[in-house]
Amino acid sequence: MAEKTYAGVTINVDEEGxxxxxxxxxxxxxxxxxxxEGIDELTDTxxxxxxxxxxxxxxxxxxxxxxxxxxxxxDIKGFYKLFPGAPLKKAxxxxxxxxxxxxx
Amino acid sequence: xxxxxxxxxxxxxxxxxxxxEDVYAGLVMANGAVMEGIETKLFFTxxxxxxxxxxxxxxxxxATVGNPSMTMPGGIPFPTWLGGIPGVEAAVSSMMRKQMEExxxxxxxxxxxxxxxxxxxxxxCKLAVDMFKLKKEDLIDDLNxxxxxxxxxxxxxGDQSQIIFT
Numbered sequence: 571m572a573e574k575t576y577a578g579v580t581i582n583v584d585e586e587g588x589x590x591x592x593x594x595x596x597x598x599x600x601x602x603x604x605x606x607e608g609i610d611e612l613t614d615t616x617x618x619x620x621x622x623x624x625x626x627x628x629x630x631x632x633x634x635x636x637x638x639x640x641x642x643x644x645d646i647k648g649f650y651k652l653f654p655g656a657p658l659k660k661a662x663x664x665x666x667x668x669x670x671x672x673x674x
Numbered sequence: 675x676x677x678x679x680x681x682x683x684x685x686x687x688x689x690x691x692x693x694x695e696d697v698y699a700g701l702v703m704a705n706g707a708v709m710e711g712i713e714t715k716l717f718f719t720x721x722x723x724x725x726x727x728x729x730x731x732x733x734x735x736x737a738t739v740g741n742p743s744m745t746m747p748g749g750i751p752f753p754t755w756l757g758g759i760p761g762v763e764a765a766v767s768s769m770m771r772k773q774m775e776e777x778x779x780x781x782x783x784x785x786x787x788x789x790x791x792x793x794x795x796x797x798x799c800k801l802a803v804d805m806f807k808l809k810k811e812d813l814i815d816d817l818n819x820x821x822x823x824x825x826x827x828x829x830x831x832g833d834q835s836q837i838i839f840t
Contacts, residue, residue, distance in 0.1 A: 646787070
């Protein structure tokens with residue numbers, strides 16, 4: 571298992587950079603991973619979406635962009651704007667949860 | 675030969691059939707591509723146009739006659755004569771849509787909205803639109819254009835671009 575240092579803390583990650591221990595996550599860690607993913611600053615909306623993702627994953631739900639679009643924090647268009655490129659992959663990485671296994 | 679990785683940059687998906695499974699195959703691949711940050715275009719032609727025709731898009735059917743993959747719940751073969759009884763095809767199709775909803779796969783109209791929200795583009799085939807005597811108003815509002823085959827190929831042009839025909 572690989573390790574990375576974010577915000578002065580050592581974090582366990584898999585070979586693709588996804589955190590393997592979700593409990594090591596903090597807002598400061600998220601901000602640094604976001605910078606690596608090309609997002610300079612995380613807004614309150616970013617954090618609301620990240621918290622939503624963390625909660626869904628901890629409940630064992632399958633994560634889809636459809637569910638995020640209905641979360642009340644942002645719509646799908648907004649989600650693509652918040653995490654440009656590959657939103658679900660980026661957002662889960664920044665949220666400190668495993669890479670999503672859903673197709674939608 | 676270089677070992678440099680060349681990820682897919684653009685994909686054009688052609689949907690030419692109007693059954694639930696054919697349309698969803700195209701939509702799932704298109705949405706998946708958008709989610710990966712791949713530039714995505716969908717081209718609907720012939721019966722595939724049902725998927726972007728307002729009146730038909732959310733009530734697509736699957737074939738219960740002449741579909742050898744069809745089974746009953748429990749895996750028993752589905753007799754062809756049963757598929758021909760009025761109402762059976764509608765019931766099977768509605769069951770399929772329900773099962774997809776349980777997997778958080780949206781109805782066709784919402785699925786298309788998800789694709790366009792992520793920047794995916796949707797086109798209709800001019801020849802097929804003319805043939806089925808459809809008007810622009812009959813098709814979804816989010817349509818990027820009714821185009822010719824030549825224009826379709828222009829859309830797919832470029833490096834690391836693929837065309838998928840379902």
